[in-house]
Amino acid sequence: MPEIAVKMVNRFAERLARDDLQLRRARPEILQVNVGKLCNLTCVHCHVNAGPKRKEIMARETIDRIINWLDKTNIPVVDLTGGAPEMIPDFRYFIRHIRSLRAPRHVIDRCNLTILLEPGYEDLSEFLANNKVEIIASMPCYSADNVNAQRGEGVFDGSIAALQLLNSLGYGIDPQLPLHLVYNPVGAFLPPSQDELEADYKSEFKKHFGIQFNNLYALSNLPIGRFASYLRHSGKLEEYMELLIHAFNPATIDGLMCRDTISVGWRGEVYDCDFNQQLGMQWSDDTESKRLFLWDIDPDSIENREIMTGDHCFGCTAGAGSSCGGAISSPS
Ligand code: SF4
Numbered sequence: 120m121p122e123i124a125v126k127m128v129n130r131f132a133e134r135l136a137r138d139d140l141q142l143r144r145a146r147p148e149i150l151q152v153n154v155g156k157l158c159n160l161t162c163v164h165c166h167v168n169a170g171p172k173r174k175e176i177m178a179r180e181t182i183d184r185i186i187n188w189l190d191k192t193n194i195p196v197v198d199l200t201g202g203a204p205e206m207i208p209d210f211r212y213f214i215r216h217i218r219s220l221r222a223p224r225h226v227i228d229r230c231n232l233t234i235l236l237e238p239g240y241e242d243l244s245e246f247l248a249n250n251k252v253e254i255i256a257s258m259p260c261y262s263a264d265n266v267n268a269q270r271g272e273g274v275f276d277g278s279i280a281a282l283q284l285l286n287s288l289g290y291g292i293d294p295q296l297p298l299h300l301v302y303n304p305v306g307a308f309l310p311p312s313q314d315e316l317e318a319d320y321k322s323e324f325k326k327h328f329g330i331q332f333n334n335l336y337a338l339s340n341l342p343i344g345r346f347a348s349y350l351r352h353s354g355k356l357e358e359y360m361e362l363l364i365h366a367f368n369p370a371t372i373d374g375l376m377c378r379d380t381i382s383v384g385w386r387g388e389v390y391d392c393d394f395n396q397q398l399g400m401q402w403s404d405d406t407e408s409k410r411l412f413l414w415d416i417d418p419d420s421i422e423n424r425e426i427m428t429g430d431h432c433f434g435c436t437a438g439a440g441s442s443c444g445g446a447i448s449s450p451s
């Protein structure tokens with residue numbers, strides 16, 4: 120059931136209207152596919168409520184329909200997310216087919232790192248390197264205590280070992296094998312300066328573990344999924360919302376990921392972003408009578424379409440902003 124978005128008043132839409140701002144789609148550049156909710160971890164901040172017992176995963180038939188659709192477009196990037204996207208049985212099938220299209224597309228894997236060391240996945244990092252898959256990996260802190268508190272006991276050590284493995288294959292070193300890390304706060308506060316954090320991560324990882332990576336993306340936690348439950352149970356949900364609302368930065372609007380990304384769910388349904396996906400804000404046709412799937416839409420006709428918003432959108436526009444590629448602008 121949608122959480123924040125079902126409130127009668129959409130404070131985000133009101134805020135945009137007050138500043139005479141509009142949030143509409145630009146040309147699609149990224150197809151972000153959430154292949155399911157299955158994951159080997161159960162992180163506290165997870166907006167997907169992912170975990171080892173989740174059964175929702177993308178079927179091969181859906182993958183084939185997505186590939187067919189993609190082949191007819193010129194969208195250059197496919198961004199695979201989850202859950203742990205690597206855990207669906209057809210993960211490699213999906214990547215091989217994307218890479219062997221007449222016009223091969225760039226592939227991003229949003230990886231939790233620890234999956235690379237799980238039994239049965241031993242050759243996965245080599246597969247990713249051979250297919251020139253860019254890796255964007257979660258790493259919420261360079262301190263073991265913070266990472267383990269948010270993601271589970273032992274996750275820090277596993278993540279470090281996985282990063283060392285990726286470096287040994289050239290990730291973060293070879294320009295064809297980009298390796299980016301994602302920071303998100305361990306509580307109900309906004310990320311600090313992305314540039315300063317990146318410099319700290321780089322020096323700490325190099326000094327203590329000999330690890331190299333390309334960029335650090337600082338993301339805000341959106342008040343949905345497991346993070347919203349955590350806020351609600353600790354009585355901090357409205358306080359966090361107020362923090363986000365007060366930090367609204369209009370300069371972030373043009374760089375929001377929902378402007379150039381099409382988000383697809385494990386059944387092929389379409390959304391403006393992965394957050395809207397978790398809130399069930401699926402696209403409908405003009406008459407609002409038919410819910411849309413990827414194969415129902417023409418990517419050339421969605422430019423200027425109004426983006427569906429809710430209070431959770433304040434999480435993307437607070438401070439320096441937050442998008443799939445990290446901060447969007449300087450804090451206002
Ligand atoms: S945050 Fe990522 S790694 Fe953690 S449970 Fe959710 S999907 Fe899995």
Ligand code: SF4
Pocket residue numbers: 375376377378391392393394395426427428429431432433435436
């Ligand atoms: S949650 Fe963020 S990315 Fe999604 S529609 Fe709202 S502003 Fe855009």
